[in-house]
Amino acid sequence: MHLGYTTQRRGSGMQQEDTQRAVGNASFRPSIISWNLTRLCNELCQHCYLNAGPYADRSDELTPEECLGVLEHLGELAPGALLIFTGGEPLLRQDIYDLARAAREAGFTVVVGTNGLRLTPERLARLQEAGVQGVALSLDSLRPEVHDAFRGRSGAWEATVASIEHLREDGLPFVLQTTVSRVNLQELPDLVAFAAEKGARAHNLYFLVPTGRGQTFTSDITSQEYETLLHDIRRWQQAYAGRLLLSAKCAPHYQRVLWQDDPESPYLRTFDQGAGGCPAGIQYLGIRPNGDVTPCPYLPLYGGNLRRQSPAEIWYGSALFKQIRQRHALSGRCGTCEFRLLCGGCRARAYGVYGDAMAEDPWCEYVPNAQGGRLIAPGGAVTYGTGVEGELVWTEEAQRLLKVIPAFVRGRVRRGVEAYAREHALTTVTPEVMRRARRRRKGRLLRW
Secondary structure, eight states, rough: OOOOOSSSSSSSSSHHHHHHHHHHHOOOOEEEEEEEOBBBSSOOOOOTOOOOBBBOOOTTOHHHHHHHHHHHHHHHTTTOOEEEEEOOGGGGSSSSSHHHHHHHHOOOOEEEEEEEETTOOHHHHHHHHHOEEEEEEEOOOOOOHHHHHHSSSSHHHHHHHHHHHHHHHHTTTTTEEOOOOOTTTHHHHHHHHHHHTTOOOOOEOOOOOOOOOGGGGOOOOOHOOOOOOHHHHHHHHHHHTTOOEEEEEEEEEEHHHHHHOOTTTTEEEEGGGOSSOOOOTTTEEOOOTTTTTEETOOOOOOOOETTTOOOHHHHHHOHHHHHTTTTTGHHHHHHHOOTTTOOOOOHHHHHHHSSOSOOTTOOOOOTTTTTSSSSOOOOOOOOOOOOOOOSSOOHHHHHHHHSSSOHHHHHHHHHHHHHHHHTOOOOOOOHHHHHHHHHHTOOOOSSS
């Protein structure tokens, strides 16, 4: 089987010209791509949005050849993007090393999202040799029996913790991911402390979206507890600043909480077109094992299929992707909220509850116009996915160091360094200026 839209190789033919024209005329592009390589998994998680498991149907999975073809065209659409190979369990695909190598050679920042059961020191070495630059591991409790029950496999906790130690000893950057539920709500502070102690670069706290097996699994978190927890995350982030980056995933309201505490918070994030919060279809692109393309992995709506269309045709041309970017077209409370640019609500949760991706987010307790009704733009927010043109002079060596920073945060780094330089009346950015700016931020979240 081949990709129907790919009849000629890179560098020739009408298809590439069309792709380049679409990209050239566009004002934004994806900077994070999540690719579910397979539904096959050696766990059976209660909340899995993909319905992955040990006996998953793989009959429509993209072949190794098709995956390599997709990588070619993704490189044209989103050069330098963060590419997350996940599943299911991606380490169950025999071609994972070839795909990682091809992705790295194409210029992507390559991360593997795994449950850790197969992450032996030998496989870890092969991943690094293939160019993988980071690993994401799921850990839902510090109590083995709780984690194992949630993940549907005895011994899962022990294997994941062993993988954390392998990564720690090896020095490969890793992040921990936790799905918030009633059973682990009280131990979240300890989980965050554990992540910091083990040297994780980030700890992502995921909030349930009712899709896949998540439709029948309930986290039992009330909207009031959700709001309280967002404020807790903000306080934890302040406490762990410089040691651990905390993120509230599928929780765009966190941006509103940050703004209410400090409109100039360095943790505010916006994407292209000034939109922040929910990144679906604005910064984020998801690929299913069969090539279906979605604005968000948790949103079972598709703009097209990579066996028939190129990534650029789907990203720029599909009605779904065009619609989901229209924050002014949101309905319910999200549509009248002054935070709709900074937050936007979770589009996947809206669809999971109401069957409408443009409906209001049912988890939000905020009453629109409580800030006076004016539309709030993120004044001091960090912007991802935009250009990195600067006003100061950068030496060749400083520019070389900047280029090795992942593209999806390169603009953020450049602006931070230039702000430091102006503050100190410097006119030229050198590697030493970059190091001093980094030390001031107490950051070890990015290696320059």
